[in-house]
Every structure is written in C-alpha cells, then in structure tokens.
Amino acid sequence: MQVIRPVGRDAAAKKYDILSALMAHGLAGDQHRQRLVLRLTVLITARYNWQADELTVGQREIARLWCVDERTVKRDMARLRQLGWIIVKRQGARGRVSVLGLDLERVMLDTRPAWANIGPDYVARMGGPPPEAAPNVVPFYRDLPEVAGDGLWPRMRALLRAEDGALFDAWFAPLVAEEGDGGLSLRAPSRFHATYLRTHLMGRLSMAAWRCDPGAGQVRILP
Template identity: 70%
Template sequence: MQVIRAVGREAAAKKYDLLSAMMAHGLAADKHRQRLVLRLMALITSRYNWQRDELTVGQREIARLWCVDERTVKREMAKLRVLGWIEIKQQGARGRVSVLGLNLERILLDTRPEWANIGPDFVERVGGASQRVEAAPEPSNVVPLRRGAGVAPAEGLWGAAQTRLAAEDRALFDAWFAGLADGGIAGDCLTLVAPTRFHANYIQTHLIERLRMAVARSDAGVRQVRLSTP
C-alpha cells in the first residue's frame, strides 16, 4: 500500500481524508474504540507534525488534553502501540519525552472496511491513492507466483493470520503470503517457510511488519516472526 503522505500541494485534503477514515472507523465501533480513536485524533490535530511524522508531547500534557489522569494516558497509549497505530521513533531519556510517529499504512488498513460509510467518492479517491505499489528493488524479470487460489488455508495460528492478511489485501496475500508454510512456534516466535530465498528476503525487507502484526493480533503471545527457506 502506498501510504497517504500529507505534504505537498494536496496536503490539506490528504489530512482530512485520513481523519475522515479514522472518524468513520470509530463511529462504527463500540464506545471503547470510539473513545480511543477520538483521543488519538485530538493528538493528531493539536500536536502532530505532519511533515516530520513526529508526535512529541508528554503524558502530563496528554492527560490535560484528554481530561484524564496519567495512568489512563499510559493505558490508552499502550493500546495504540499494540494496534500498531503509533510507534516509538525515539525513546525518551533524561527528562525528554519520547518521539512518536504514526503508522499511516496500518491506520488505513484498519479503517478500510468503514470507508464505504463515507461514500463511494471517498473509497475511489483514497482507495486509488492508497493502492499497493511494489516499490521494492525487485528484479524486473522476477514475478511472484499467484499461489492463493490453489493453496488450502493453514490451521491454527498461521491460518488465523492468513485470514487477516487476505482480508486486508487479497492480491498482496496471493502474491507473497499464501506461499508461506507454517514452520512451528517456539516461545513467542512463529517460523514461516518461504519457497525461495528471494521470496523470504522480499517479505523480510518490505512486508515483515504487516506479517508480524497479523500474527500478533491472532495470538498476543506470539510477537515475533522468523522467515526461513527449505
């Protein structure tokens, strides 16, 4: 997916599109998710630096903005990190607050089911702008096999993760994820076997975070993914 970059001539429209997607997602969810999304939107509109992808604000200031105590801030920010919507870019130290960033790709993926609630024009505009682009330095004579149609879904954790990945982007799943085989779980790490070294390297370089998130959301106890080849 090519993430919306809210910079340049159409920056304002792109910002509104992202916030609209979050709004639609929150309104369609339960009251807990609604509140979490609203709180993040408050941080984005008041404190987020779009050009630098930086959110630098202390817990005390967040608590004041949200009208809550700092314990609630810690709990809610932890939820956003687990969702993958925010990431720590620089850990705070010596009196300095942490520098956070937004995972715009993850936010778009999670809000996509609700885009239609805004309208078909929004789906066409944002869907067209956020279509996956194979931006990797992939050799032009190497084309990933379309494996999805002829491969039976796996069972267990990898099967649940496959279902999530296919729902997010079927074409991407067929090209890269469907060909992975379950190599077993050891501790908090799931091993997946790729058909070729190139296949494994491509996923490791460009798609590992999406893969890891799907696995973690299927089983919170498994946070790591390791790729191997036969």
C-alpha cells in the same frame, strides 16, 4: 491499497482523508473504540507534526488535553502502540519526552472496512495496487490450496487476506508454516521472496501474529 503520504501540493486534502478514515472507523465501533479514536484525533490535530512525522508531547500535557488523569493516558497510549498506530521513534530519557510517530499504513489498513461509510468516491480515491508490489518482479500465485485448521498461521492468513487481498496473493499465500519451538517459522518459495518479506513486510506479519495470539513470539522467514 494506496498509502497516503500527506506531503506535496495536496497535503491538506490527504490529511483530511486520513482523519476522515479514523473518525469513520471510530463511529463504526463501540463506545470504547469511539473514545480512543477521538482522543487520538484530537492529539493529531493539536500536536502532530505532519511534515516530520513526529508527536512530541508529555503525558501530563496529553492528560490535560484529554481531560483525564495520567494513568488513563498511559493505558490508552499503550493501546495505540499495541494497535501499531503509534510507534516510538526515539525513547524518552530523563528530562525529555519520547518522540512518537504514526504508522499511516497500519491506520489506513485498520480503518478500511469503514471507508464505504464515507462514500464510494472516497473508496475509489483510496484504492489502487499495494505500494509494496515490486515493479519488475511480481509473483502471482493461483489455485493455491487453502490452509485448514485453527492454528496461528491459518488465522493469520485470514487476517492478512482481509487486509489486502492482492498483497496476500502475491507474497503471503505461498508461505508454508513449519513446526518448531518458540515463535512461528514460515518457509518462502525462494531466497528473493524471503528477503523481500524480511525487508518490506515483516511489520505486517508481526502485527498479524500479535493480533491472532499476543503470546505468539517472533515470526521468522526461511528461504
């Protein structure tokens, strides 16, 4: 999957692509998802600094923009952080609001099932190889045995495969879960593989673990 970076000569078109994905995702869901996506979309169009990837706005101002109370703002912003769509870049201090950002990769991953509703041209435009793929060394694993069971790792595997099949085959499929107390330990086939996962893909693994089990704890990669 191609990760959109709304910079450069085609920045305006890329922004429309991101907003289109968000709105299509919202419309494909229930009223709660629709309302959450609408609120985020309004916040992005009104207050998000695309170039700096910064959203600096207080809860009172958000409440006025959304026509809700501040309690609702706290709840919905917490939900957006849990989804991984909004990240805290700098925690607010006394007299200063927090500086937030958007995880565009996570947004596009989560909205991907609704892309077809926009049209095949959009799907083709957003397609392509995963940006994380190493240019020189890309391990491909074929005919790997499936991991059966209802445990955390089998559920995470299913989620990660659904998000990006090519990336899953290259980096997540060969991981083996090991028994241990607290958190999830995953054994990688090599030290290089483990280092690459820790450097580039820990966010994917941590989010998958949280979505499969909010009390899963820390994910560890072992060489």
